[in-house]
Amino acid sequence: MTMKVGIVGYGNLGKGVQQAIAQNPDMELVAIFTRRQPEQMKAEGGNAQFEHISAVEKYVGVIDVMIMCGGSATDLPEQTPMMARMFNTVDSFDTHAKIPEFFDAVNTAAKENGVVSVISTGWDPGLFSMNRLLAQSILPEGTDYTFWGKGVSQGHSDAIRRVPGVKGGVQYTVPVEEVIQRIRTGETPELSTREKHKRECYVVAEEGADLDEIRHTIESMPNYFADYNTTVTFITEEQLKNEHGEMPHGGFVIRSGVTGQGKRQLIEFSLKLESNPGFTASVLVAYARAAYRMSQEGQTGAKTVFDIPLSYLSPKSAEELRRELL
Amino acid sequence: MTMKVGIVGYGNLGKGVQQAIAQNPDMELVAIFTRRQPEQMKAEGGNAQFEHISAVEKYVGVIDVMIMCGGSATDLPEQTPMMARMFNTVDSFDTHAKIPEFFDAVNTAAKENGVVSVISTGWDPGLFSMNRLLAQSILPEGTDYTFWGKGVSQGHSDAIRRVPGVKGGVQYTVPVEEVIQRIRTGETPELSTREKHKRECYVVAEEGADLDEIRHTIESMPNYFADYNTTVTFITEEQLKNEHGEMPHGGFVIRSGVTGQGKRQLIEFSLKLESNPGFTASVLVAYARAAYRMSQEGQTGAKTVFDIPLSYLSPKSAEELRRELL
Numbered sequence: 113m114t115m116k117v118g119i120v121g122y123g124n125l126g127k128g129v130q131q132a133i134a135q136n137p138d139m140e141l142v143a144i145f146t147r148r149q150p151e152q153m154k155a156e157g158g159n160a161q162f163e164h165i166s167a168v169e170k171y172v173g174v175i176d177v178m179i180m181c182g183g184s185a186t187d188l189p190e191q192t193p194m195m196a197r198m199f200n201t202v203d204s205f206d207t208h209a210k211i212p213e214f215f216d217a218v219n220t221a222a223k224e225n226g227v228v229s230v231i232s233t234g235w236d237p238g239l240f241s242m243n244r245l246l247a248q249s250i251l252p253e254g255t256d257y258t259f260w261g262k263g264v265s266q267g268h269s270d271a272i273r274r275v276p277g278v279k280g281g282v283q284y285t286v287p288v289e290e291v292i293q294r295i296r297t298g299e300t301p302e303l304s305t306r307e308k309h310k311r312e313c314y315v316v317a318e319e320g321a322d323l324d325e326i327r328h329t330i331e332s333m334p335n336y337f338a339d340y341n342t343t344v345t346f347i348t349e350e351q352l353k354n355e356h357g358e359m360p361h362g363g364f365v366i367r368s369g370v371t372g373q374g375k376r377q378l379i380e381f382s383l384k385l386e387s388n389p390g391f392t393a394s395v396l397v398a399y400a401r402a403a404y405r406m407s408q409e410g411q412t413g414a415k416t417v418f419d420i421p422l423s424y425l426s427p428k429s430a431e432e433l434r435r436e437l438l
Numbered sequence: 439m440t441m442k443v444g445i446v447g448y449g450n451l452g453k454g455v456q457q458a459i460a461q462n463p464d465m466e467l468v469a470i471f472t473r474r475q476p477e478q479m480k481a482e483g484g485n486a487q488f489e490h491i492s493a494v495e496k497y498v499g500v501i502d503v504m505i506m507c508g509g510s511a512t513d514l515p516e517q518t519p520m521m522a523r524m525f526n527t528v529d530s531f532d533t534h535a536k537i538p539e540f541f542d543a544v545n546t547a548a549k550e551n552g553v554v555s556v557i558s559t560g561w562d563p564g565l566f567s568m569n570r571l572l573a574q575s576i577l578p579e580g581t582d583y584t585f586w587g588k589g590v591s592q593g594h595s596d597a598i599r600r601v602p603g604v605k606g607g608v609q610y611t612v613p614v615e616e617v618i619q620r621i622r623t624g625e626t627p628e629l630s631t632r633e634k635h636k637r638e639c640y641v642v643a644e645e646g647a648d649l650d651e652i653r654h655t656i657e658s659m660p661n662y663f664a665d666y667n668t669t670v671t672f673i674t675e676e677q678l679k680n681e682h683g684e685m686p687h688g689g690f691v692i693r694s695g696v697t698g699q700g701k702r703q704l705i706e707f708s709l710k711l712e713s714n715p716g717f718t719a720s721v722l723v724a725y726a727r728a729a730y731r732m733s734q735e736g737q738t739g740a741k742t743v744f745d746i747p748l749s750y751l752s753p754k755s756a757e758e759l760r761r762e763l764l
Contacts, residue, residue: 131698135578211764212757232764241764242748249724249751252461296710371720372457375713384622387701394697398575418759422568423744425575433744438537438558438567
């Protein structure tokens with residue numbers, strides 16, 4: 113029996129989810145909900161059924177899981193609790209500091225309405241969080257490291273684009289490879305912000321702008337760049353489009369610990385992603401399967417990646433998993 | 439409240455579990471059960487309470503979880519179902535092909551007696567299995583690779599030692615690093631056995647033995663060495679003791695997959711272990727915590743790492759985990 117899925121929001125993430133559903137034969141995309149005019153979406157959306165978000169109630173009892181693809185800043189805090197009054201949901205809410213209050217709001221809505229809402233999936237929060245928990249539980253004496261990149265940071269790219277005289281730009285977060293190598297050989301250094309990541313900015317300046325001024329404004333920007341070794345490279349609009357149009361990302365979670373008699377043990381999880389939204393979308397889709405299954409079992413409330421057995425992510429039966437993958 | 443733990447079997451793994459319990463303040467080691475004479479164990483066991491395995495029934499109601507540290511060939515198939523008639527258990531049964539029948543036997547005993555038995559933990563089966571399942575579920579279109587090493591293989595070392603003229607020896611399984619690099623850059627080669635791993639043998643020959651004959655016998659041994667590029671290096675007994683007395687191991691699980699528009703996505707999990715038994719012991723202990731918790735909740739039967747939410751491995755509360763690690 114196929115699982116009926118809806119998508120809320122049709123940016124890069126929503127498009128990724130649409131493509132990921134097509135890779136999972138046990139799922140069927142029923143409709144994509146948008147705040148834009150559904151008629152205008154046909155051109156970019158292929159054969160999908162588009163609906164205005166206000167029409168969502170029509171799909172109660174039809175859609176098994178709603179995959180939430182809005183942004184964490186303003187969309188999800190409002191949309192996930194709202195959708196959890198009608199549907200099982202899964203989202204990738206990623207404002208780490210606000211997860212506890214988001215969990216509570218979604219949990220209340222989901223419990224009241226007897227649905228399952230899986231929050232904060234993706235890769236960080238998500239797969240990286242799982243590996244931090246797993247590694248800490250196995251090696252209680254040890255040190256944790258999380259590195260991000262090389263990849264585009266949307267927030268930092270936005271910060272560049274707000275600088276006067278800047279026409280466009282993109283920022284890559286780059287982990288300091290030498291430090292990762294030291295950790296892999298068994299060192300457990302205490303690292304400052306500057307020692308862990310570099311920031312590489314590629315900037316298109318407006319005609320006649322003062323490049324030194326732009327460079328200085330970026331490099332000295334508090335919170336975003338001042339605490340990092342930051343490089344600013346000026347490029348043309350064409351280069352920005354041709355060479356920096358992709359959204360790669362990735363990173364590393366490493367725990368270096370010690371067991372009896374001082375033996376050093378290293379656990380490492382890493383991702384190397386050509387498309388950050390494409391990968392996050394694939395994680396969302398796997399957890400949509402889990403949300404549906406938990407709901408079928410009668411579970412309710414908000415769940416995180418910590419609460420869900422891995423078997424729920426796979427279309428295979430428990431017997432198959434034990435035979436083929438254990 | 440501390441969890442009361444017993445250990446069955448006191449080889450390298452049992453000793454590792456004893457040390458791992460000491461790293462977990464929520465656990466208390468109650469007794470170690472052995473087939474040897476308990477009185478003879480004091481010298482190697484420190485302050486631990488030793489009991490003959492026949493005295494195990496005395497501990498029903500006292501020990502919350504029994505950690506099974508016998509071998510997979512003959513000990514565990516007999517001991518785990520037996521102990522699951524009295525206690526929650528956790529083991530690291532690692533004969534992949536026999537896991538389904540082992541699961542059934544343990545499941546029957548555990549269900550009948552209302553206990554939880556977590557089987558086949560450790561790192562392969564165990565953490566590697568979890569990463570295979572996770573990566574396949576997220577990237578349904580892709581290719582899986584598991585590499586082991588560099589590390590000592592007990593079975594292959596035993597095979598060397600059975601060769602006529604061999605006094606002692608150790609065998610290291612070594613992953614072919616160049617192939618891993620190719621996979622990391624996005625290739626998905628089909629690999630023969632020979633292309634994935636090398637086997638390095640360090641051999642102490644008896645006096646007057648024919649070294650060429652030994653080398654040839656090892657290199658041409660079916661199943662164990664004939665399908666691999668195998669090197670045989672003769673060393674002295676002293677070198678064997680001083681340079682090859684440790685039990686390092688590790689490995690890599692890599693999935694190279696594709697999401698929408700052909701974007702390549704790479705998920706990698708790796709371990710670099712100075713002590714294989716020390717690490718396996720630490721995994722057993724984390725899953726002992728899970729067995730106890732599931733049992734407290736009223737669950738029964740055999741479970742694998744696929745069935746257990748990660749939060750059960752940690753002593754921290756769900757709120758702490760969401761706040762600190764998500």
